[in-house]
Amino acid sequence: xxxxxxxxxxHLGRPVVAVTGMGVVTSLGQGIDDNWAAxxxxxxxxxxxxxxxxxxxxxxxxxxxxxxxxxxxxxAVLTEKLAELAAEEAIARAKIGTPGDFPGMLFMxxxxxxxxxxxxxxxxxxxxxxxxxxxxxxxxxxxxxxxxDIYEYALYACVADKTxxxxxxxxxxxxxxxxxxxxxxxIQLGVEAIRRGDTDAALCIGTDGSVQVxxxxxxxxxxxxxxxxxxxxxxxxxxxxxxxxxxxxEGAGALVLEDYxxxxxxxxxxxxxxxxxxxxxxxxxxxxSKPDGSPVIGAMRQALGDxxxxxxxxxxxxxxGTSTPENDKMEALSLEAVFGEHVKAIPISSNKSMIxxxxxxxxxxxxxxxxxxxxxxxxxxxxxxxxxxPSVSLDVVPNVAREAPVSMVLSNSFGFGGQNACLxxxxxxx
Amino acid sequence: xxxxxxxxxxRDVWITGIGLISSLGEGLDAHWQAMAVDAxxxxxxxxxxxxxxxxxxxxxxxxxxxxxxxxxxRQMEPWQRxxxxxxxxxxxxxxxxxxxxxxxxxxxxxxxxxxxxxxxxDGQILAGLDRAAEPDAFLxxxxxxxxRPTLFLAQLSNLLAGNISIVHKVTGSSRTFMGEELAxxxxxxxxxxxxxxxxxxxxxxxxxxxxxxxxMLLSLALGNTLWQGAVNAVWERANAGGGMVTGSLGVFLxxxxxxxxxARGKTAHAKLGPVLSGRSRREPGQxxxxxxxxxxxxxPALGDKPVGVLSGANGLGPATLEERALxxxxxxxxxxxxxxxxxxxxGNSLEAAFPAQIALAALAxxxxxxxxxxxxxxxxLEAADVPTQILATSWGFWRGEGMALLEAID
Numbered sequence: 001x002x003x004x005x006x007x008x009x010x011h012l013g014r015p016v017v018a019v020t021g022m023g024v025v026t027s028l029g030q031g032i033d034d035n036w037a038a039x040x041x042x043x044x045x046x047x048x049x050x051x052x053x054x055x056x057x058x059x060x061x062x063x064x065x066x067x068x069x070x071x072x073x074x075x076a077v078l079t080e081k082l083a084e085l086a087a088e089e090a091i092a093r094a095k096i097g098t099p100g101d102f103p104g105m106l107f108m109x110x111x112x113x114x115x116x117x118x119x120x121x122x123x124x125x126x127x128x129x130x131x132x133x134x135x136x137x138x139x140x141x142x143x144x145x146x147x148x149d150i151y152e153y154a155l156y157a158c159v160a161d162k163t164x165x166x167x168x169x170x171x172x173x174x175x176x177x178x179x180x181x182x183x184x185x186x187i188q189l190g191v192e193a194i195r196r197g198d199t200d201a202a203l204c205i206g207t208d209g210s211v212q213v214x215x216x217x218x219x220x221x222x223x224x225x226x227x228x229x230x231x232x233x234x235x236x237x238x239x240x241x242x243x244x245x246x247x248x249x250e251g252a253g254a255l256v257l258e259d260y261x262x263x264x265x266x267x268x269x270x271x272x273x274x275x276x277x278x279x280x281x282x283x284x285x286x287x288x289s290k291p292d293g294s295p296v297i298g299a300m301r302q303a304l305g306d307x308x309x310x311x312x313x314x315x316x317x318x319x320x321g322t323s324t325p326e327n328d329k330m331e332a333l334s335l336e337a338v339f340g341e342h343v344k345a346i347p348i349s350s351n352k353s354m355i356x357x358x359x360x361x362x363x364x365x366x367x368x369x370x371x372x373x374x375x376x377x378x379x380x381x382x383x384x385x386x387x388x389x390p391s392v393s394l395d396v397v398p399n400v401a402r403e404a405p406v407s408m409v410l411s412n413s414f415g416f417g418g419q420n421a422c423l424x425x426x427x428x429x430x
Numbered sequence: 431x432x433x434x435x436x437x438x439x440x441r442d443v444w445i446t447g448i449g450l451i452s453s454l455g456e457g458l459d460a461h462w463q464a465m466a467v468d469a470x471x472x473x474x475x476x477x478x479x480x481x482x483x484x485x486x487x488x489x490x491x492x493x494x495x496x497x498x499x500x501x502x503x504r505q506m507e508p509w510q511r512x513x514x515x516x517x518x519x520x521x522x523x524x525x526x527x528x529x530x531x532x533x534x535x536x537x538x539x540x541x542x543x544x545x546x547x548x549x550x551x552d553g554q555i556l557a558g559l560d561r562a563a564e565p566d567a568f569l570x571x572x573x574x575x576x577x578r579p580t581l582f583l584a585q586l587s588n589l590l591a592g593n594i595s596i597v598h599k600v601t602g603s604s605r606t607f608m609g610e611e612l613a614x615x616x617x618x619x620x621x622x623x624x625x626x627x628x629x630x631x632x633x634x635x636x637x638x639x640x641x642x643x644x645x646m647l648l649s650l651a652l653g654n655t656l657w658q659g660a661v662n663a664v665w666e667r668a669n670a671g672g673g674m675v676t677g678s679l680g681v682f683l684x685x686x687x688x689x690x691x692x693a694r695g696k697t698a699h700a701k702l703g704p705v706l707s708g709r710s711r712r713e714p715g716q717x718x719x720x721x722x723x724x725x726x727x728x729x730p731a732l733g734d735k736p737v738g739v740l741s742g743a744n745g746l747g748p749a750t751l752e753e754r755a756l757x758x759x760x761x762x763x764x765x766x767x768x769x770x771x772x773x774x775x776x777g778n779s780l781e782a783a784f785p786a787q788i789a790l791a792a793l794a795x796x797x798x799x800x801x802x803x804x805x806x807x808x809x810x811l812e813a814a815d816v817p818t819q820i821l822a823t824s825w826g827f828w829r830g831e832g833m834a835l836l837e838a839i840d
Binding site: 052053054055056057058110112113114115117120121123124125133134135136138139142143145146147148150151152154155156157160161164165171172173174175176177178179185188189192195196197198213214217218219220221222279280281282283284285286287295415416417418419 | 505538542543544545547549552553556557559560564565566567569570571573574577578579582583585586587588589591592593595596599600601602603604605606607608609610612613615616620623624627629644645647648649651652653654707708709711826828829830
């Protein structure tokens with residue numbers, strides 16, 4: 001395929017994939033600097049929900065991003081805005097292309113789309129009260145509404161299409177969802193495209209602005225959410241004995257990936273290298289992992305194998321670490337299976353203790369933070385770690401950030417539907 | 431979706447398995463019979479349940495045949511059942527059902543919508559909200575009490591892939607693309623690119639669409655995209671104001687490197703040549719310009735004689751008329767041969783539309799024939815020759831333009 005430039009190859013003879021730009025928005029703030037200052041000082045972005053009334057809800061806390069709009073936005077609108085801000089920061093950092101002309105493809109993890117209740121209510125209320133069937137009534141209003149904005153934001157392709165228009169990415173944009181592994185999947189797709197020479201650059205984004213009453217209730221009905229509402233900042237407690245579920249959150253992470261040689265040739269600063277990717281689907285259950293952890297173990301081993309590194313070369317693990325009883329147990333068990341006794345010597349932390357679970361965006365946001373960990377030599381802590389889980393024998397970097405040289409990170413992302421995706425991110429040089 | 435040309439070098443991609451279910455029937459024989467052997471009849475469709483919109487409903491299926499456990503069936507909503515069923519048919523057709531060793535290394539790309547809702551619950555809540563003293567609190571209470579946890583899993587786009595892993599044991603990588611027709615185009619394109627580049631040997635690629643849903647009709651009605659009245663051919667419809675008719679459909683393809691297929695003694699329905707995606711903002715002429723560029727890119731792979739075209743035209747006014755004008759030019763230029771529009775018979779199945787085009791093109795090549803015309807406007811002419819290549823197109827009802835060239839194996 002069109003690859004001609006480069007000579008730099010990885011251990012399997014493939015082009016090397018560099019990261020030259022990154023950007024992030026979370027409940028902790030906008031931009032890498034603000035986020036990093038908060039993360040390394042152990043600050044939580046979790047708070048009481050004010051976006052909608054919380055009557056009758058078992059969970060009333062979240063890591064919503066509330067500083068971008070004065071009034072509560074529709075999910076897809078917020079999702080798009082978060083992505084825009086993260087991508088702007090990433091592209092500015094990479095100094096690639098010109099405004100509105102990104103010289104590469106777009107891989108974008110976005111949450112599944114549905115009409116917000118606010119829209120359904122408007123359609124219903126403006127419909128003919130004589131129409132008995134509520135959906136028929138909404139359809140009648142829909143046909144006379146003639147509102148392209150409402151129409152387009154009900155389409156699954158809309159957010160990525162508008163993002164592609166804004167940044168001028170090449171080719172057809174990819175909108176993807178692999179549940180809570182989506183952000184990592186977006187990066188995987190970009191890595192694969194660069195490795196096979198389809199493109200010299202890729203804009204990979206994970207974004208999620210979908211904390212709405214129904215989405216919250218759905219996770220609540222699956223008993224997945226923390227109900228530690230009294231003290232929101234301490235609710236997300238990955239790997240703690242008293243963890244009781246994840247905290248829904250919002251945000252976006254964006255990476256500019258480039259063919260290493262192409263990046264060097266244009267004088268770009270190489271922030272890190274995506275050294276390996278791994279993935280293995282689980283066929284056990286829709287929401288639970290196979291009890292022996294084999295798919296999670298397989299995904300980690302594949303990523304390490306794809307990176308061509310030994311177990312002793314990993315010196316930090318950015319855990320999926322959701323704070324659900326199930327995930328953290330499985331992840332710890334699987335890490336012990338992969339790394340053996342050596343696992344105790346590797347610092348492991350969960351960004352979700354502070355930013356909550358940003359769902360579709362998590363894999364991308366956590367890749368950004370993994371790179372920042374490498375570059376700064378500071379490992380963000382797992383906060384709220386007051387009561388360790390005796391069955392978890394990991395060094396979770398409890399409560400306080402730690403200075404340590406980090407050159408090789410394993411970043412884990414797992415999702416409902418048996419999705420397991422792992423990234424190995426390394427310091428430059430390749 | 432690459433920004434580079436040269437899409438067809440590398441390894442050959444073979445289509446070694448097809449699972450196809452639609453309003454026309456179940457399986458390849460049923461579709462060949464209805465579209466190529468019998469004189470195609472424009473279907474009446476279901477005109478009552480979703481009035482004013484006609485819908486082409488799925489034929490009855492014996493779900494147990496491909497989804498043996500009732501517990502699995504209960505955990506899915508209709509669109510997931512259609513997809514999981516079609517995936518089972520495709521694996522069986524490829525001779526891979528139950529081949530756990532190979533399935534564990536099979537990669538999957540699913541194109542999916544999702545969001546299948548409980549319209550009864552929604553309706554009760556909307557009616558109640560109208561009367562509630564405190565609407566927001568009422569909404570919370572009703573959602574908390576009335577939503578079924580299993581329904582959420584039916585609403586997640588990636589849970590079709592998840593169910594396929596569970597039921598059929600496909601456990602390599604698993605990616606789900608979203609976004610109407612373009613998602614299906616990209617799914618086929620990226621699987622083919624990965625096989626050509628050696629990033630995988632065998633892929634399960636496909637999608638499912640349940641058209642019998644008022645929640646989807648509502649979203650489509652917001653754009654006034656739907657045809658009202660009797661079902662007719664897409665070319666007729668486009669001349670009469672335009673609109674699309676949606677149809678239930680499930681389709682999965684097993685794509686395999688030629689080496690991998692031959693090593694296990696498997697031949698193919700057809701070879702998948704270049705697959706190209708594109709996008710335009712649909713100003714007049716833009717989609718045709720994208721398609722022209724795609725044709726230029728795959729011209730080196732085209733044979734000497736005019737190529738039969740399986741058009742994905744959906745009947746919506748401007749785009750269908752624009753595609754028709756382009757195809758008329760291509761016929762005049764001697765590039766295009768006979769034209770067929772599959773959506774006149776099976777409707778638009780959004781994410782599933784392009785994979786279905788690939789399935790139908792491969793089927794025709796393997797049966798050494800083409801489909802019969804189904805077009806009272808006279809645009810679709812009888813096919814004279816046995817096709818050795820078929821060009822498949824799909825222009826999304828909103829965005830996205832796709833094109834693929836398929837070739838006969840021998």
